[in-house]
Amino acid sequence: xxxxxxxxDVLAHDPNAPRLAAATEVAAEPGLVVEDxxxxxxxxxxxxEKAGGMHLVVLENRxxxxxxxxxxxGFWIDGQPVTLTxxxxxxxxxxxxxxxxxxxxxxxxxxxxxxxIWVEGRHDAELIQRVWGEDLALEGVxxxxxxxxxxLADRVAEFAPDxxxxxxxxxxxxxxxxxxxxxxxxxxxxxxxGSILILGHPYVDVWQAIKPERIGLAAWPAIERGQEWxxxxxxxxxxxxxxxxxxxxxxxxxxxxxxxxPSLLGRVEELIDFVSPPPQ
Numbered sequence: 001x002x003x004x005x006x007x008x009d010v011l012a013h014d015p016n017a018p019r020l021a022a023a024t025e026v027a028a029e030p031g032l033v034v035e036d037x038x039x040x041x042x043x044x045x046x047x048x049e050k051a052g053g054m055h056l057v058v059l060e061n062r063x064x065x066x067x068x069x070x071x072x073x074g075f076w077i078d079g080q081p082v083t084l085t086x087x088x089x090x091x092x093x094x095x096x097x098x099x100x101x102x103x104x105x106x107x108x109x110x111x112x113x114x115x116x117i118w119v120e121g122r123h124d125a126e127l128i129q130r131v132w133g134e135d136l137a138l139e140g141v142x143x144x145x146x147x148x149x150x151x152l153a154d155r156v157a158e159f160a161p162d163x164x165x166x167x168x169x170x171x172x173x174x175x176x177x178x179x180x181x182x183x184x185x186x187x188x189x190x191x192x193x194g195s196i197l198i199l200g201h202p203y204v205d206v207w208q209a210i211k212p213e214r215i216g217l218a219a220w221p222a223i224e225r226g227q228e229w230x231x232x233x234x235x236x237x238x239x240x241x242x243x244x245x246x247x248x249x250x251x252x253x254x255x256x257x258x259x260x261x262p263s264l265l266g267r268v269e270e271l272i273d274f275v276s277p278p279p280q
Contacts, residue, residue, distance in 0.1 A: 023073055023081040027088050028057050034084065035076040041067055048086055049096060055086055066258045097134040098256035099269075110140030115166040115275035116159070117143045123247055124170065124206045128268060131257055139276040149183050156187055161195035168271035174200020197274045199267040204229045207250060209264040214253040 026032070028048050035042045036059070043059030048071060050056070055071035069075075073083040119125050125143050129136070136143065146155065149171055161167040169187075171180050184198045203209055204223075207230065212220050215237075223232035230243050239246055257265055 023083045025085050026077065026082045027086070028071060028084040029087050033077070034059065034082070036069055037074050037076055037081075041069075043067065057084055097132075098130065099132045099135050100257045101135055109137040112142050113140045113276065114164065115141065115161075115168075117141060117168045117170065117271050117275055118146045118155075119143060119170045120146050120148055120172050121206075123251075124172070126247075126251060127206055127209070127254065127260075128170075130251060130254055131260065132268060132272065135272060139272065141272060141276055149180055152183055153187050153190070156191065156196065161191065162193070163195060165195070166275045166277075167196045168275045169196070169198040170267060170271060171198060171200035172206060173202065173204050174198075175202050197271060199271060201261075201264045201267055203261075203264075206264070207233070207247070209261050210250055210254060211259055211261060214259050215250065 028045050030045050030047065032045045033042065034045065041059060041061065043061040043066075046058040046060045046066065048055060048057050056068050057071045058066055058068050060066050071084050071086065073081075075082050075084055117128075119128065122145060125145050128143055135141075146152065146169075149169075152169070156167065159165075159167055169184075171184055173180050174184060175181060180200065184200065188196065188198050201209055208220050212218065221233055221236035223229050223236075230246075231241065234241050234243065234246055239249075253259065
């Protein structure tokens, strides 16, 4: 053997390679700002909850959007790796439903009330069931389809709402000057005893109430007047013209209330409260 006069291979080691620091354990206290390494999501800790045998941490970013991660490693604080642990001195926050309500352990579905919530179509009903299903079952509230609002006045007269038999109606495209707004005003004007509440969202179709980011868009495409909205959207997105399959794909992207626009969230919550008032 002979000495290597040239020393070790200078390319065998990168002197500029980052040195990985050991992660520090940090309690996941509310208000602490952390970053998820994998996704780059930065937010303040809102709560820690337990679901499916694991601890989860909910982060809120500066836009007020919420996102849930598994508690543990994979986070940064001020550029340093940390492992988040359950907050000291207390149990994790209670599990939440898809609507953000606290899950009531051991609760059973209530016998259906006579009061009802009406929505315009199947997609509206399925979206509400996906997000508020547990709340509706707990309150005994049934959601029924109207298949449009053109005959709302006749349907309301047939239902005959009163103080014990309330009716809440969710209307699409409830904006000033629309056909829907005129019908809603006419029906509300006939029922002044407080037994009916008609609310709505501004969207042509309830698809728009799903945040466009859930399908990788910054905004829903604008569709020219005269073209059927859903058909136009599928055309702009380059999706097959199968509205049933498209809706199944959209609905599958909805995890909970954080994926819906506030203009729908508030209206549905208000309707549920209206038809399920606390006992006097």
